[in-house]
Amino acid sequence: MVEGLQVISGLVLLILGGNMLLKGAVGLSMRLHIPRIIIGMTVVSFATSAPELIVSAKAALDGFPDLALGNVIGSNIANLGLVLAVTLLIGHLDVRRSFYFTDWPMMMAASLVFYVFLILDQQLSRAEGAIMLGLLFAFLVYLLRFQKQAVVDVPSDTPALKPLYLVLTHLALGGVALWGGSELLVAGAVGLAQIFGVSERVIGITVVSVGTSIPELAASVIAMVRKEKAISVGNLIGSNIFNLLAVLGITALIAPIATSDPAILEQDVYWMLGIALLILPLVFIPKGLRMGWRDGVVLLLVYGGFLYTTLI
Secondary structure, eight states, X not given: OHHHHHHHHHHHHHHHHHHHHHHHHHHHXXXXXXXXXXXXXXXXXXXXXXXXXXXXXXXXXXXXXXHHHHHHHHHXXXXXXXXXXXXXXXXXXXXXXXXXXXXXXXXXXHHHHHHHHHHHXXXXXXXXXXXXXXXXXXXXXXXXXXXXXXXXXXXXXXXXXXXXXXXXXXXXXXXXXXXHHHHHHHHHHHHHHHHHTOOHHHHIIIIIHHHHHHHHHHHXXXXXXXXXXTOOHXXXXXXXXXXXXXIHHHXXXXXXXXXXXXXXXXXXXXXXXXXXXXXXXXXXXXXXXXXXXXXXXXXXXXXXXXXXXXXX
């Protein structure tokens, strides 16, 4: 099936492109002598969100806003219900205190702002996209000034300095791969939706969102198997914050996103808010600031329920 091959090829290119863009962006930042904390907060975060951003922007520009929204909403649900769940089934995670001071409250605030903007007129306008980006900027400034320990640092295996030609090559190849991957993925996703008689929203919130969450899942599983504690609940929550404020904010600035599928407002947004809200009691029960395999089972069951209600 041509459409299926387009989706698979697009996902592969997005993953490879995002990885190359990350290496190039970090390498360039280090050559410019930008502090590591700034790199971790801005360059790394934006680069790892590049696949979602490119896909959502491409979908919105091509006239498929439900695919753009479904991609981000589904990615946020998958980050907690799938990526975090599978990670917890492998081993427990200790949760930093910044979780309830910074990470979780900001994720809920970003989710609620997105919900309010969308519920008011069923769209995200350019003005609302600008507000979301403003909130992200304020959040980054707050982290820089008061919560530096909450910042995800540059990966430890990143070389201190790369040759300029290699940095530029990574940036160029990463950009081309992301563009090509988004073209293939959006075309394949729309084609699959037409073949199976489902909406772009369903394809976006399942196939596309899980695909763009594969890098986070792979990194988390590898880290847990190697017993590396660099992965944390805060990392995944931070990814959700960037997905909402950066990906949707920038996409709305490029092309306003108007939803036409009522299920996004009547169902999907509430699943996103619900699983985000569920994280808080799971962190404190039964043992404070630690999540284990039981929490992973709960999250996986919730994610299964989400997929069931979406696909039936």
